[in-house]
Amino acid sequence: MTVAMRAGPSQDEIRRQNLGALLRYVHVRGATTRAELTTALGLNRSTIGALTADLAGAGLVSEGTPKETGRAGRPSLVVRPESARVYAYAYSIEVDRLRAARVGLGGEVLDRRELERPRNLVAGDAAPLLADAVREMHRAVPPDSICVGAGVAVCGMVRREDGLVRLSPTTGWVDEPIGAALAAELGVDVPITVGNVADVAAFAEHARGVAAGCDNVIYLYGDVGVGAGIIAGGRRLTGHGGYSGEVGHMVVVRDGVLCDCGRRGCWETEIGEHGLLRAAGRSDARGREALLALFDAADRGDARAQTAVRQAGDWLGFGVANLVNIFNPEMVIFGGTMRDLYLAAAAQVRSRLNSNGLPACLEHVRLRTPKLGDDAALIGAAELAFERLLADPLDVG
């Protein structure tokens, strides 16, 4: 209601909106002819020309002749994002590793670093490690480049208004201002936006991955815990404080197994790392390697491992059915360890989903694995920074 009650935009706002729309188009689709931009954006040729000139003047796009098309006639000029020159830094703080990357406008990972993360590494110790990685990458950046900001993906609940990590049961963080810590460590004043890993991965897959063009998507991400990034009506679902998507703490077994969050019977106690390893009689093992070893054992015919994987697959389908009945999505994406589990137990997942889902909610839903793979977290974190640029291109350049 709030949005619709706004009056129409001013001329300045329209120009910003047009600049953002053109830049977003080439950011998402890559090099595009002026002719296609004219059609796609519904603007006339002279407006497209003026907008392109403004963006080129700010160093955000360049224009040139297209590659040989084999067609006769004068070719339409091609507008390209300045992917090598305009970039954002992206950080991903995961259960078992820290990653940093430099991502160009257009979504290409230009450079990256990865560090092992000892579990229970406190936030105060994570920031310097990531800052070191970024400083190292920064030395290789061409001198006339433009850094538009930085984004961080964290496996935890992130407050929308300021990016505070409220709670990350899997890393033990409580109320950690990781964005501010990184900014202080780097001694820079570029804005650093923080988001939940499932949310930003969903954002990336929706912008340029398997869910491109889909307006209603659930991206299920698993590590020790399980969370979802949700796209509803083409927009990210954030909830009031930024905490929506905590589907791993949907209780599926009343008085079930104790969860890291202190409650009992949460969905992630059945499909998360601990639950899978417990069911397979491997409670002492930890980490993604242990999980992959379990899937491998199931694949090689180990009966106990197979039973554990099938049972977890059934629980995965059980929870997905609930979410499909609640959200009526057109796609469910399985990322992180949920990808491994889904691939190992697809028959069980589908069978339970089909028996628990309502027919109308099931009829258009597709189950998919990520197109961007593990890079979704990094690319999504960078998208958080690019969003600021796209909202007002000439202000950031």
Place this chain on the structure above:
Amino acid sequence: MTVAMRAGPSQDEIRRQNLGALLRYVHVRGATTRAELTTALGLNRSTIGALTADLAGAGLVSEGTPKETGRAGRPSLVVRPESARVYAYAYSIEVDRLRAARVGLGGEVLDRRELERPRNLVAGDAAPLLADAVREMHRAVPPDSICVGAGVAVCGMVRREDGLVRLSPTTGWVDEPIGAALAAELGVDVPITVGNVADVAAFAEHARGVAAGCDNVIYLYGDVGVGAGIIAGGRRLTGHGGYSGEVGHMVVVRDGVLCDCGRRGCWETEIGEHGLLRAAGRSDARGREALLALFDAADRGDARAQTAVRQAGDWLGFGVANLVNIFNPEMVIFGGTMRDLYLAAAAQVRSRLNSNGLPACLEHVRLRTPKLGDDAALIGAAELAFERLLADPLDVG
């Protein structure tokens, strides 16, 4: 992504948007001074004057001097919605009754009819009954009135693209084109928009009820079944086909009680009409009267009724906690029979919600009953029709 990639609007679109914004403002807030409109919409005085003149010319608003304010100086003119002249018809098809109303611009119910509905009344028989009620009301409509359309609220799953009622387990309807049936029965060509009762009630409470100003809301509606209307980020959540919000079919007890939908352990088997009456040893009873008798018995100290109500209240809190963790809403509204259950077992609802909800998701959530009461379905159905008017005011008038 789709929306943001659009270019800025044309001058025509801006004018339509401004007309819609002004009309929506007085539709939601009632009579408003030109001065307040200028501030609220961020437009200058002459633009407000021109927009008002256009809307007045179409008979949608009128202008006049305000009531005595006691303040000195020339008073700002007041813009009023033409509530008695501009109206929509609203229908509500419920488990136990059929309702029809004439709702004025501004949301006031101008006239209404109510009929008992025998359970299992087929759609083909519901349409003529409702059409009769509307014809009767129509005879009393002033001759220079403007009907902008009609909306229908149905307890069932409604396909977004055409309003087909796909499934209504509580009425037994399958693939019923109720909108078309009503239009044929009435022999009119006004557009008839169909929506799920929980969705339209949520819409009404969000526009002009207890959730005004809230961007993230869950409206839980119960009769025999349970469904939710969800507002996320200020917008209605519809899902891909229009079927989102089927929270009553979130399975909470694996291999639980058989549900009307054919599955087992759905949430509504514990908190819906049948579950409540079953738990109280009243399985033979049916209907809202039977349910109210049960709550009344609990209130008067009947031990078995009290146990049933407390247990259902605990299950209500259980499911709400899951939804709060998934959506992070700022408000949960209990409508229909959920209102009765919530009021009868508020302590159990809160206790279970507090123990199963994540602290960050709980910290801003308020539990409320509807402000518009049972009228929410009628007002929400009318809002479906008004939405068409507000999207392009001068096209409908």
